Amino acid sequence: MAKILLVEDEVQIQELVQVNLEKDGFTVINALNGEQGLELARRDKPDLIILDLTLPLIDGFDVIKTLRAQKDTQAIPIIILNASDDVMDKIIGLELGADDYLSKPFSPRELSARIKARLREVQRKTDTKDSPLRWGGLEISKESYTVTLAEEPLNLTVKEFELLVLFVTNPYQVFSREYLIQKIWGNLSGTGTRALDVHISHLRNKLKSLGPVLDSVRGVGYTFVRRV
Structure with a gap:
């Protein structure tokens, strides 16, 4: 009630x-x-x-x-x-x-x-x-901030985790660098595009067993493409 x-x-x-x-x-x-x-x-x-x-x-x-x-x-x-x-x-x-x-x-x-x-x-x-995000061999728990890939723990930073959740829940959507910085770091953040690109590079490396799932869109930003 x-x-x-x-x-x-x-x-x-x-x-x-x-x-x-x-x-x-x-x-x-x-x-x-x-x-x-x-x-x-x-x-x-x-x-x-x-x-x-x-x-x-x-x-x-x-x-x-x-x-x-x-x-x-x-x-x-x-x-x-x-x-x-x-x-x-x-x-x-x-x-x-x-x-x-x-x-x-x-x-x-x-x-x-x-x-x-x-x-x-x-x-x-x-x-x-409460439900984990699942895609291929990837499982994401938003509650506990944990990720496993092929049942093995994936060590992500908080920002890498938040980027991954945003991408996995919005596949094929193209996100501008400006939007990603505002969404992940906040409106008042002084974070530049270089810091974002570094985070994306690290995230790509950690997801490399999935293939090239994080695509760059030249002059715009990034998109997550399901290749499973």
Whole structure:
């Protein structure tokens, strides 16, 4: 039974949402302001949070920022439930890390359907995360950061591992050097293309028993080609 945290200061809406969600089998815990919402999110670890933006003490935008900045709450799905249909509110809320936005007045059935969709998405991600990637004689465990090739451990650096996961999960896709640097090293990285090329060279060497699976695309970057 999924646990839903509802952060809403309007009591009538709070009661409406709770009654309808409990009919659908959810457990609902309530918070009347942003401060209480953050406290309950940390303490009770809900499966999903429904969040109003115009809250006392701490507004919804700041609640999202705080939830996404903390390791124990950063992955909890958030659905904004807000009186405003303002496009900028939607954009800001989603860019801060909310997963969905529903304007008031709303259909309780639609809210319930959106919650179920988000929870299914979380489950799919969890299933994928727990399952090792397999391709030919290669097996990659994303949880433990380990790789085996023909049942023998493959000693990769963290960046080599992250590059390999990206390539194996996106075969035939051509990645520019700029994209790979941003994706693996981050937006603020000062890493140059030379460092990336060195990592690719080392990774190719470690995968040489698979054949030339990492192809260079002249003037662009790299692609992973399945040759098994």
